[in-house]
Amino acid sequence: MRSSSRITVDTAITEQNLSEYYVFSEIFMNRNMIPLVLVALCMSPVILVIGFQDQAIGAIVCGFVCLLIVAAYVLNYFRCKRKFLERNKHTIGNRSHYIIDRLSGITVEELSKHNIETFSWKQIDSSGENKNIMVIMFKNKYAIYIPKSDIDPEDALTLKRILYTRFKHKHRDQTQ
Numbered sequence: 001m002r003s004s005s006r007i008t009v010d011t012a013i014t015e016q017n018l019s020e021y022y023v024f025s026e027i028f029m030n031r032n033m034i035p036l037v038l039v040a041l042c043m044s045p046v047i048l049v050i051g052f053q054d055q056a057i058g059a060i061v062c063g064f065v066c067l068l069i070v071a072a073y074v075l076n077y078f079r080c081k082r083k084f085l086e087r088n089k090h091t092i093g094n095r096s097h098y099i100i101d102r103l104s105g106i107t108v109e110e111l112s113k114h115n116i117e118t119f120s121w122k123q124i125d126s127s128g129e130n131k132n133i134m135v136i137m138f139k140n141k142y143a144i145y146i147p148k149s150d151i152d153p154e155d156a157l158t159l160k161r162i163l164y165t166r167f168k169h170k171h172r173d174q175t176q
Contacts, residue, residue: 005102007159011150012095015085020132021145022084043069098146102162106136108144127163128172134159 097109105120136144
């Protein structure tokens with residue numbers, strides 16, 4: 001059904017979709033960065049003290065700590081991605097039918113489970129998109145990810161407008 005206030009999307013989740021969603025949520029929504037920033041903040045006084053005593057050693061220590069933080073982030077990213085894919089492997093192949101209504105919210109029909117749920121816009125926390133997917137994040141950490149390949153380009157533009165209107169500063173647009 002094509003309407004300016006309602007969009008219907010049928011999709012099936014693939015492993016590639018899950019992987020793209022994980023990259024989007026962890027990198028663009030900055031979920032994994034918080035522990036690493038805290039480590040960097042805790043280490044910075046030590047680096048400053050060493051730097052004031054001997055600048056050459058301070059620079060070496062600073063570079064080494066930065067490399068450790070980057071290595072910890074990369075290792076943590078891949079470990080968490082693997083766990084995420086294992087945890088959500090049961091969703092691969094699940095078919096869903098989404099009805100996004102500008103006024104009432106989103107209806108999710110999981111065709112594989114014969115389950116229908118309706119969510120009001122108040123239950124949704126934020127949204128975002130990159131060139132491959134659109135993501136709608138709920139306050140309870142549940143998310144809907146819709147591959148753009150499953151949406152008519154005109155409907156994708158309408159959905160983008162709806163999400164941007166609803167969430168303005170909470171809509172992360174990484175399409176460029």
